[in-house]
Amino acid sequence: MGELKNTNAQSAGMHTEQLSGRTQQVFFDVESRENEDRFLYPGAFEVDFDKHGEIDAVDLTAREVNTQIRDLMKDGVGSITIKNPGAKHSFGVGLLNRLNLTFEGSLGYFGCGLNDGPNIRITGRVGWSCGGNMMGGTVVIEKNGGSTFGNAIRGGDLVCKGDVGSRTGIDMKGGTIIVGGRTGAFSGFMMQRGRMIILGDAGMNLGDSMYDGIIYVGGKIAGLGVDAVEGEMSELECAWIERKLEMYGLKAPNGAANLTKIVAGKQLWNYDNLEPAEKKLVL
Amino acid sequence: MCGIAGLIHRGKRSDIGSELSSMLQSLKHRGPDSTGFALYGMPEEGELVMRFKVAEQEDMQRGFKIHDEVKERRALVDQRMLEMGVNKKEEEQVTEYAYRYRFSFDGDIKRLTDYIEDIEGAEILSVGHALELVKDLGDADTVSQQYGLTAFQGTHAIGHTRMATESDVDIRSAHPYWAYPFNDVSVVHNGQLTNYWMFRRAMERRGHRFISNCDSELIAVYLADRMDLGDDLEAAMVRSVDELDGVFTYVVATADRLGMAKDVMAAKPMVLYESDDFVALASEEVAIRSVFPHEIDTYDPYEGEVKVWES
Numbered sequence: 001m002g003e004l005k006n007t008n009a010q011s012a013g014m015h016t017e018q019l020s021g022r023t024q025q026v027f028f029d030v031e032s033r034e035n036e037d038r039f040l041y042p043g044a045f046e047v048d049f050d051k052h053g054e055i056d057a058v059d060l061t062a063r064e065v066n067t068q069i070r071d072l073m074k075d076g077v078g079s080i081t082i083k084n085p086g087a088k089h090s091f092g093v094g095l096l097n098r099l100n101l102t103f104e105g106s107l108g109y110f111g112c113g114l115n116d117g118p119n120i121r122i123t124g125r126v127g128w129s130c131g132g133n134m135m136g137g138t139v140v141i142e143k144n145g146g147s148t149f150g151n152a153i154r155g156g157d158l159v160c161k162g163d164v165g166s167r168t169g170i171d172m173k174g175g176t177i178i179v180g181g182r183t184g185a186f187s188g189f190m191m192q193r194g195r196m197i198i199l200g201d202a203g204m205n206l207g208d209s210m211y212d213g214i215i216y217v218g219g220k221i222a223g224l225g226v227d228a229v230e231g232e233m234s235e236l237e238c239a240w241i242e243r244k245l246e247m248y249g250l251k252a253p254n255g256a257a258n259l260t261k262i263v264a265g266k267q268l269w270n271y272d273n274l275e276p277a278e279k280k281l282v283l
Numbered sequence: 284m285c286g287i288a289g290l291i292h293r294g295k296r297s298d299i300g301s302e303l304s305s306m307l308q309s310l311k312h313r314g315p316d317s318t319g320f321a322l323y324g325m326p327e328e329g330e331l332v333m334r335f336k337v338a339e340q341e342d343m344q345r346g347f348k349i350h351d352e353v354k355e356r357r358a359l360v361d362q363r364m365l366e367m368g369v370n371k372k373e374e375e376q377v378t379e380y381a382y383r384y385r386f387s388f389d390g391d392i393k394r395l396t397d398y399i400e401d402i403e404g405a406e407i408l409s410v411g412h413a414l415e416l417v418k419d420l421g422d423a424d425t426v427s428q429q430y431g432l433t434a435f436q437g438t439h440a441i442g443h444t445r446m447a448t449e450s451d452v453d454i455r456s457a458h459p460y461w462a463y464p465f466n467d468v469s470v471v472h473n474g475q476l477t478n479y480w481m482f483r484r485a486m487e488r489r490g491h492r493f494i495s496n497c498d499s500e501l502i503a504v505y506l507a508d509r510m511d512l513g514d515d516l517e518a519a520m521v522r523s524v525d526e527l528d529g530v531f532t533y534v535v536a537t538a539d540r541l542g543m544a545k546d547v548m549a550a551k552p553m554v555l556y557e558s559d560d561f562v563a564l565a566s567e568e569v570a571i572r573s574v575f576p577h578e579i580d581t582y583d584p585y586e587g588e589v590k591v592w593e594s
Binding site: 086087088089105106108109123124125127128143144146147162163164165166167182184185186203204 | 549554567569571576578581585586
């Protein structure tokens with residue numbers, strides 16, 4: 001990260017706090033045993049990944065599809081395929097369970113949000129707000145995504161192999177967002193934790209008002225937002241990025257070391273420790 | 284929140300009435316108050332089509348006299364058209380208060396429309412060689428059935444499902460808007476303009492009339508005015524993204540073109556499907572899927588983006 005400048009505000013007594021950059025994601029001990037060490041949600045279903053189920057969504061509503069997913073998990077089915085999702089909204093949400101879920105087709109808005117645990121693959125594209133508030137697991141989209149992709153995600157990996165719209169990772173609080181193509185304006189707006197890797201171009205106001213977290217960009221950046229600044233890449237994070245991209249069959253166009261790293265400059269007013277009355281004096 | 288949709292067939296005509304109707308029906312959840320269609324049919328040489336109404340749908344529930352008044356208003360429209368030298372070739376009463384006239388006319392369209400709209404309750408929805416604009420209360424299936432749109436053939440169309448927010452639930456405030464008095468220009472819009480009154484006053488000073496207080500009408504008049512000043516459609520749209528303030532995604536159609544523009548914040552949705560012979564765009568992909576049920580590749584246009592396609 002670049003050196004913070006000593007601003008007028010700091011000379012006037014404002015204090016800039018350096019945050020640790022640690023995510024809120026819980027990292028489990030690999031030696032733990034799932035059931036005995038209780039990192040399953042209460043009421044989570046015991047599923048077998050070798051047991052397969054299928055739902056044809058052509059005439060079903062989101063509620064019916066989501067209920068049928070739950071019913072299959074109740075029967076111990078751990079691998080479910082949804083056929084003909086038809087770009088309908090709110091499919092595959094609120095899943096707090098281990099599960100392999102495949103959508104053969106495209107999803108509409110709010111797909112795969114509020115999840116913690118499932119590994120989801122979507123062979124088509126997704127509409128706005130895919131993976132919103134996701135807490136864990138993976139969501140991999142083979143084609144394009146809409147705007148507010150991964151809004152407020154807290155954990156897990158959310159991967160779109162194509163382009164996504166604007167405001168990607170808005171209010172992101174953890175986890176990783178990976179975009180194989182381009183992202184639109186205001187991506188990383190008010191980002192608080194986590195990492196975002198954009199392999200293509202990024203629109204204007206990238207990382208506007210971000211508090212923390214890191215954005216890596218492979219292509220051109222149309223413009224940085226308020227308080228977003230360029231940081232320095234370390235060898236460790238290059239290795240992490242390469243490993244992460246490899247997991248999803250992606251590659252940085254000119255190698256991870258040539259990605260542009262964007263972090264919070266932490267010069268905004270909310271980083272000071274002044275009381276409201278003191279602020280009035282300074283301002 | 285409103286839903287908008289558009290489609291264009293390149294180099295051929297198709298059942299655009301039924302196609303747009305199913306697209307708009309699948310966007311019903313975005314706005315159930317009213318539905319509107321701007322359909323571009325196959326123009327006859329030297330002929331114009333005018334769609335107009337002489338009352339609001341809700342007016343028809345107000346007493347027994349309205350039924351006679353509607354007839355009187357229509358008779359007055361006929362009389363004034365005759366006075367202006369209109370050569371009427373076909374007339375159709377679509378509902379008790381809405382009509383479709385086909386005619387030839389060599390005079391000033393603005394003078395003609397002003398003279399007709401001077402009649403109480405009369406409002407011209409569209410005039411054009413190709414454009415036919417239909418809008419009414421209810422969802423797409425209701426309006427399409429009421430106006431017999433399923434058999435409508437043409438090259439391109441735009442439509443709107445309205446969630447009334449800042450103006451009343453009536454036909455006057457429903458989209459699309461015809462860009463009075465310019466033939467064949469129509470607009471649908473999802474969003475909100477924050478410098479509406481500033482531009483409206485400027486347009487009014489230039490002699491344009493507004494039939495509603497809906498900001499979407501301004502976009503239609505603004506674009507037509509820019510084209511009247513010499514801009515082509517794309518240049519007018521690029522300028523609009525710069526000059527109009529607010530959050531918006533709009534779709535515009537002319538006699539042979541379809542265009543879309545998104546504001547620089549990209550706050551309002553739009554999904555696009557584009558092939559060699561067909562383009563469809565809508566607020567949600569589910570609308571495009573209603574005419575293309577199989578898997579297709581779609582994408583979101585970006586902030587500040589303007590696109591124009593030719594039929």
